[in-house]
Amino acid sequence: MILDKFSLEGKVAIVTGSNTGLGQGISLGLAEAGAAVAGVYRNDAGETEAMITKSGGRFFGIKADLKSIAPVNDIIDNTVDKYGRIDILVNNAGIIRREDSINFTEKDWDEVMDTNLKTVFFLCQAAARQFIKQGEGGKIINIASMLSFQGGIRVPSYTSSKSGIMGLTRLLACEWAKDKINVNAIAPGYMETNNTINLRNDPVRSKELLGRIPADRWGQPSDVAGPAVFLASSAADYVNGYTLAVDGGWLAR
Ligand code: NAP
Numbered sequence: 001m002i003l004d005k006f007s008l009e010g011k012v013a014i015v016t017g018s019n020t021g022l023g024q025g026i027s028l029g030l031a032e033a034g035a036a037v038a039g040v041y042r043n044d045a046g047e048t049e050a051m052i053t054k055s056g057g058r059f060f061g062i063k064a065d066l067k068s069i070a071p072v073n074d075i076i077d078n079t080v081d082k083y084g085r086i087d088i089l090v091n092n093a094g095i096i097r098r099e100d101s102i103n104f105t106e107k108d109w110d111e112v113m114d115t116n117l118k119t120v121f122f123l124c125q126a127a128a129r130q131f132i133k134q135g136e137g138g139k140i141i142n143i144a145s146m147l148s149f150q151g152g153i154r155v156p157s158y159t160s161s162k163s164g165i166m167g168l169t170r171l172l173a174c175e176w177a178k179d180k181i182n183v184n185a186i187a188p189g190y191m192e193t194n195n196t197i198n199l200r201n202d203p204v205r206s207k208e209l210l211g212r213i214p215a216d217r218w219g220q221p222s223d224v225a226g227p228a229v230f231l232a233s234s235a236a237d238y239v240n241g242y243t244l245a246v247d248g249g250w251l252a253r
Pocket of ligand 1 (some may be wrong): 043
């Protein structure tokens with residue numbers, strides 16, 4: 001049955017930034033498809049945990065600050081201690097800093113690049129080592145952006161980090177496909193989360209952006225759940241190194 005290939009029953013997924021926005025939408029989707037979720041959070045994992053356990057799913061919170069790579073090995077070890085294995089890694093946690101490039105600071109450059117790109121690479125590496133040890137492959141999904149494809153304005157470190165994510169996703173797919181590891185990315189369009197509060201509160205930018213989205217609405221966290229389940233499942237076994245836009249048609253315009 002083709003739908004069986006989309007099931008994540010018996011799988012274990014790590015999702016970073018699991019308590020808000022897209023990370024919450026992805027965590028709920030993976031859990032509904034059957035995966036046990038290890039949710040990495042910085043401030044509070046309570047809401048996502050309550051939503052997953054209420055519907056009979058399994059969730060385990062790991063508190064970590066992903067601004068540095070210090071917690072990477074503990075995230076893997078704690079998940080293996082709790083659930084015995086890892087099958088899926090979703091690198092979703094990310095930050096953005098907005099400022100004219102002419103005034104952009106080193107701090108805003110480093111914090112964004114460290115969180116959005118450096119930590120993502122080392123989490124991919126640590127997960128892949130675990131996948132190889134287990135011998136059954138695994139799935140990695142990195143969260144990219146429209147700014148993996150486009151320049152944007154006033155977000156130089158964010159655009160650099162997300163463009164880097166698309167390249168890194170391709171490179172890791174090339175190196176690890178032989179180990180049955182799939183590394184893909186999801187590039188969300190303009191989504192209604194904390195990440196876009198400033199844009200949505202700016203009446204001029206908000207109107208401009210909405211007017212350019214063919215779907216005529218901002219995306220919701222639930223919009224990324226289905227694509228994440230697909231890429232995490234064996235239905236996507238031959239999809240590798242690809243960045244899938246989930247953007248209401250933004251890039252098609
Ligand atoms: P969000 O609600 O701000 O989510 C960001 C998540 O990352 C939060 O859960 C946050 O945890 C976590 N995080 C940030 N820095 C962290 C750190 N140092 N350590 C641990 N966790 C950290 O916004 P979102 O839109 O859902 O963002 C999720 C991903 O989607 C990001 O990579 C973002 O760049 C990407 N994205 C978003 C859009 C959009 O339109 N919203 C579009 C394209 C791509 P805390 O809440 O605990 O700080």
